Amino acid sequence: MGERKFIYESKSLPSWNNPISHAVVANNMCFVSGQLSVGLDGKYIAGTMKEESKRAFRNFFAAVEAAGFSKEDIVFVDIAFCDLNFLHEVNELFISLFPENKRPARTVYEVSALPFGGKIKVMGTAVKAD
Amino acid sequence: MGERKFIYESKSLPSWNNPISHAVVANNMCFVSGQLSVGLDGKYIAGTMKEESKRAFRNFFAAVEAAGFSKEDIVFVDIAFCDLNFLHEVNELFISLFPENKRPARTVYEVSALPFGGKIKVMGTAVKAD
Amino acid sequence: MGERKFIYESKSLPSWNNPISHAVVANNMCFVSGQLSVGLDGKYIAGTMKEESKRAFRNFFAAVEAAGFSKEDIVFVDIAFCDLNFLHEVNELFISLFPENKRPARTVYEVSALPFGGKIKVMGTAVKAD
Numbered sequence: 001m002g003e004r005k006f007i008y009e010s011k012s013l014p015s016w017n018n019p020i021s022h023a024v025v026a027n028n029m030c031f032v033s034g035q036l037s038v039g040l041d042g043k044y045i046a047g048t049m050k051e052e053s054k055r056a057f058r059n060f061f062a063a064v065e066a067a068g069f070s071k072e073d074i075v076f077v078d079i080a081f082c083d084l085n086f087l088h089e090v091n092e093l094f095i096s097l098f099p100e101n102k103r104p105a106r107t108v109y110e111v112s113a114l115p116f117g118g119k120i121k122v123m124g125t126a127v128k129a130d
Numbered sequence: 131m132g133e134r135k136f137i138y139e140s141k142s143l144p145s146w147n148n149p150i151s152h153a154v155v156a157n158n159m160c161f162v163s164g165q166l167s168v169g170l171d172g173k174y175i176a177g178t179m180k181e182e183s184k185r186a187f188r189n190f191f192a193a194v195e196a197a198g199f200s201k202e203d204i205v206f207v208d209i210a211f212c213d214l215n216f217l218h219e220v221n222e223l224f225i226s227l228f229p230e231n232k233r234p235a236r237t238v239y240e241v242s243a244l245p246f247g248g249k250i251k252v253m254g255t256a257v258k259a260d
Numbered sequence: 261m262g263e264r265k266f267i268y269e270s271k272s273l274p275s276w277n278n279p280i281s282h283a284v285v286a287n288n289m290c291f292v293s294g295q296l297s298v299g300l301d302g303k304y305i306a307g308t309m310k311e312e313s314k315r316a317f318r319n320f321f322a323a324v325e326a327a328g329f330s331k332e333d334i335v336f337v338d339i340a341f342c343d344l345n346f347l348h349e350v351n352e353l354f355i356s357l358f359p360e361n362k363r364p365a366r367t368v369y370e371v372s373a374l375p376f377g378g379k380i381k382v383m384g385t386a387v388k389a390d
Contacts, residue, residue: 006231006232006233018221019221019224019225020224020233020234021233021234021235022235024205024234024235026205026257026259027158027257027260028260028287029205029257031205031234031235031255033235033237034236034237034239075286075289075291076291084373087375091278091279094279094280095279098279101268102266103266103280103281104280104281105292105293105383106278106280106293106294107293107294107338107381107383108294108375109371109373109374109381110371110372110374111239111240111241111371112240112241112242112372113214113240114214114239114240115214115217115238121237121239123237125291127286127287127289129263129287130287134389136361136362138361148351149351149358149360149363150363150364150365150366151363151365151366152365154335154336154365156335157288157387157390158390159335159387161364161385163366163367164366164367164368164369208367210369241369241371242370244344244369245344245347251367251369253365
């Protein structure tokens, strides 16, 4: 029977008051909640787009790892931002985060608002080989 | 061979004119279409955020169940709203809908409009153990 | 062991400068990046909603096929547009693209902007039977 895990906390993940899992593992898949520029105390940290992007990705990777998956297992990343003019910064970060020939699929779009007034939200899916 | 099912209707699901399935089952996964505050007759029912949220979740669960899955199989929920100031109401509802230690992963974001002028759209994924 | 493939290019896919895969295959699933009205040279082609929708779907299907999947394997389609008043056009296209009794699940919503100033973005997931 496949494994089902609900990841609520780890020392590398923000504590938060949201009534949701940071990530859920079902069989060989990991579904990660939308991650923002939030510190380990669960408080939003406002910053430049580059700073918020780095912190949101840091939390996204922390959730993937707390779930027992690795960055290499990430197959899809969904990025919502509040200003698509920053796509260039996000692309630069993406290049530094994922190896050239193994980059995940991705979608980007501009939304009118994110929780806490954040500038970027990162979520995604990881899959282990059967 | 894995099962493939297209869920178009059930007595607990809104009839609608949309040229889409309410849910599709592939192997042990269920992909649910975005659900709004719509009655069984397929017509949008405007209400307070709380009312629309309850009805959208009701339809979401109805689609999951019509597909042969249960609420416990839901691993991920994607919620788009038109006004993030209502996040508190959605969190309260989430607490009442899912057990404390088995809550799905989730993403929330504000969009500029939803079909019918709805206030909230709920979609998500359910997975059965292999 | 499950197959993992990163689809970067094929003769039917736009060449682009984005640091992402067009699609990623993991086991029997295919995750497709958001596709826009972009030509094979990677340049955005502005058009009417109908024209942009057709081209975005064309690219979406090309990514699915380059990944070794077929249109029939598509289980879920996520469509972001910049003006929901065009939902009728998108529904008409959907009817022409998918057979009546095997249509994927779908979500639609209006966003404030898409890359290149595009009018529509199409992404989705395909699954092969186990």
